[in-house]
Amino acid sequence: MTVTRPPAGMLSVLDRPNSYIGKTVPRPNLDRLLQGRGQYVSDLELPRMAHVVFLRSPYAHAKIVAIDADVAKRMSGVISIVTGRELEAVITPWVGVLSHLKGLKSAPQHAIAVDRACWQGEAVAAIVATSRAAAEDAMEHISVDYEELEAVTDMRTALDPATHVIHPSLGDNLAFERTLNAGDVDHALLGSEVVEADFVFGRHTGVTLEPRAVVADWSAAEGRLTIYQGTQAPHMVQNIAALHLGLREAQVRVICKDVGGSFGIKVHIYADEMATYALSKLLRRPIKFVADRVESFNTDIHARDHRCRGRIGVRPDGTITAFEIDDLTGIGPYSMYPRTSAIEANQVVNLVGGPYLTPNYRARARVVFQNKNVMCQYRAVGHPIACSVTEGLVDLAAARIGMDPVEIRRRNLIADDAYPCASPSGMKFEQLSHHASLAKLLQMMDYDALRAEQAALRAKNVHRGIGIASFIEVTNPSAAFYGVGGAKISSQDGVAVRLDAQGSVICQTSITEQGQGSESLTAQIVGSVLGVSMDRVRVTLGDTDNTPYGGGTWASRGAGIGGEAALQAAKALRQNILDVAAAILQSTPAELDIVTNSIINAGDGAPRMELNELARIVYFRPDTLPPGIQPELMATRHFVPRQYPFAFTNGIQASWLEIDTDTGFVTLLKHWVVEDCGTIINPQLVDEQIRGGVVQGLGAALFEKCIYDERGQLTNANMADYLVPMSGEMPDIDIGHVVSPTRESELGAKGAGEAGTAGAAAAVANAVNDALRPFGTKITEIPLTPQVILTALGRI
Amino acid sequence: MKAVAFAYARATSVVNALELLAAHGDKAKVLSGGQSLMPAMNLRLLSPDILIDIGGLAELRGIAVRGDVLVVGALTRHVDLLGSPEIALHAPLLRDAVAHVAHPAIRNRGTIGGSLAHADPASELPACVLALDATIVVRGPAGERRIAATEFFKGIYETALSPDELLVAVEVPVAGQGTAFFFQEYARRHGDYAIVGLAACAVVAASSFSDLRLGFFAVGDRPVLAAAAGKLINASVTPALLAEATAALADELDPQEDQQATAAMRRHLAAALLRRCAAALLARPELEKGATR
């Protein structure tokens, strides 16, 4: 498809009377959800449905010598107990690699462990019973004879020759390594001050309100598997389920209604979900699996467990001369399927230094196996690491040369008129707005006044800090992300729009909704472009039988890609409607328009005919239409970005906080974000996406961490000990925008869903160091717990 | 996370509850607000055969003043402590403390009897009853027993209650002239169990303490009435004396290490709380900084 944008100053297809674009309109699904009428898989009941509970390995690494389920099998309510070996008959194992991540290796992973469990929490047997409680009762009576094996837990020693190799067939514990060398780092560092630091990140996880949930229903009569699942990517699930169950894709239907949060957690294929599909086929009845909270902590993907050594070169005038990183991450025993666990480290390499001018950049990233839960893509994949390292280094460099953190950024951020351009890692930027964003941020936060306040309070022994973090964000991914590596994960999306017999619109889209507003943005775009009021637009999502084929919602792609498909489909339908209207009204399409559900004269706005009247004629009295007219009141369009692999966005965040140096407690006082996601479809949805994302980043900064002991036991797998950020600790978050639409689409929207998460932790870490500057401490570890701060201050 | 199947009995009177307890012994558990018991059962950490629900027993409800004693029924919910005028007047420490207990949904159900019987060493209310020099009233097959709060807490989740006894009320001496209270805790998030906390009750006269009871919590296997308070009673509180008291406190406490804090950090925070407490109660902000640093 070729896309043209009108030259500046001309009205676009979006600038129409009664347009919903750029307006805060309530989301169409709000009343339904607030009145408790959501349809979550967790609540789904089907006739003859059984429940599965997984017996999970208590060891991080153990040989499964024998499983004795005789007593459990005879317990009341138990339907079947199935081991990995038995399930192998119905489902094949998989290997989570992609060909464009050169050298990435992993071992075959089974739906249920066969012979060996590789992390604490890996499923070892399935108990299927008439209720979850009955299955849990039976589970207590299964005895497994384990032989504990040496567990690899510390990523720093995973590659040592003395360390046990988790998968002997792979030769070592190195899953993936990437190096990059751009410009001339050594030369650049020669004449520079060099500052170096080790950045340490806590492993964390998504903690969705509704845990992972699936009901799989194999109908032997139809030879068809229906999967009800809270997923971000229904067509991907269809493809993978079919592939490993030996079915054609047409034999698998994936239905995804309401999803209680996902944050990237629900875009993967989990072993226990695969086991649930297989169990349904094996036992020929609907099977339900809903992870409980403890299972969620032990098996929902983790992320962000990185240790990254960073170096920056800076000249006395503030010029940043080079960035260098050496990143290490431990991903658990398998690379996750099918998106792999190398993407996060790969993104870190891609993104470090991204906002800045220097062409000199050297990086190494190593991804190692461990006997811990698997890590994979979670909201803002790799961005928080890259941003924390980059922005932490920039602040350290500024401190070294005695320059204000704002000034060093002003001198080094890529100029707003320098686009298009590329980063040293080869990322192509179409149009970013770092300087405009910085200027807006300073104005919003009244930077100079805040600095004065900080100085005044310091004299009173009150320690406040300001932290700033610029960032870039990958959105609207093309096939470059997964498709080129061989994954059957679509990067294009489709939307079908049709006018019904009363002039309302039904719209099917392949993007999905997990609370971010996909349904709303689709209705807003379709309503605006067609000239139909939003209450007459019905959006259907999440059903592989009933929507066009597409990728779903992840990597901040819903609005930019699915939204453009909606726009083009609505344009096509509009044209079709005007053609029919012209025939009925003996006019020409160019002389007519559709506004607020009616055909009007484009020239004087005079009403000519209501849409429902047009629909009545088309559907019930086609005999009255002029000969040769065959109305098509349905149109379908697809879209995928082709020119740029990703639509990069940018933004900047700032944090203002206070530290009690006696106790180590941090109080967040205020947070600001300026971001540029191009065209804004619904300001409220965008702002709330950013706020929610910021809160996740603040959780990383201060609270969240999966704590493993040296034997690979996750020791805080519950909501009391794993601290998610809560409203009581959150500051007000002010949001501003700069708008640089992408020219790859007529809509001009880029993604906004991950921007908040990308930079929040970096801003907080910089603010903490700023507050503690008088004490000469430097902390480059998150979460910034009171224990960490008091230790750095030498108080304990 | 489903509880093992259990039987359920709703007690019709305290006597009936005691009969049920006698019949089922340690296979039974009393169900009060359920805010500690039910999570433990869902995690299968506890699997009683039978729950004896005391929720309907009007005799265990209510807050009343009898002479110079404030009687708080075991079924008094956290939310009632927050709103009660009697508590505000006679034992405001309980009100201040309970604001830090969990969140509204939990405070709407959790009870003072349940909290004390549960005896979580990081709980607020057990430390308060120590500081307030309260008496715990229990009933068993042999009748009523009155146990001083200082004798009630025996260890992590352990109390002087035996399995066939019911905690029925807490008696708190009514606050007298010059009585002042201090409550503060350090928790990672509002509503979390504290890393370290202090519930204090003092009698302040002529800028010094004529009495001082310091109930520390989350510093050991049970709430601790700190002996270090003795150093500050009837003395002129100087930064040096306060430093002596905090040093004594550090020696006296035997805190555990967990994911939130090492023992050293708990001692450090307890000392900070003691300084803040003295500074606040004596209205001398300069004491807060201490002589240590």
Ligand SMILES: Cc1cc2nc3c(=O)[nH]c(=O)nc-3n(C[C@H](O)[C@H](O)[C@H](O)COP(=O)(O)OP(=O)(O)OC[C@H]3O[C@@H](n4cnc5c(N)ncnc54)[C@H](O)[C@@H]3O)c2cc1C
């Ligand atoms: C998310 C969450 C956060 C929380 N945070 C805090 C916090 O910060 N601070 C805090 O102190 N608490 C906290 N709690 C616990 C809460 O305060 C509970 O209400 C309290 O610990 C127990 O009171 P309950 O009435 O719910 O007792 P239950 O849960 O019903 O019972 C607890 C135990 O006491 C026994 N018991 C109860 N009543 C009696 C009685 N009258 N006689 C004899 N035995 C009895 C029960 O058999 C059981 O063993 C939290 C709870 C939750 C779920």
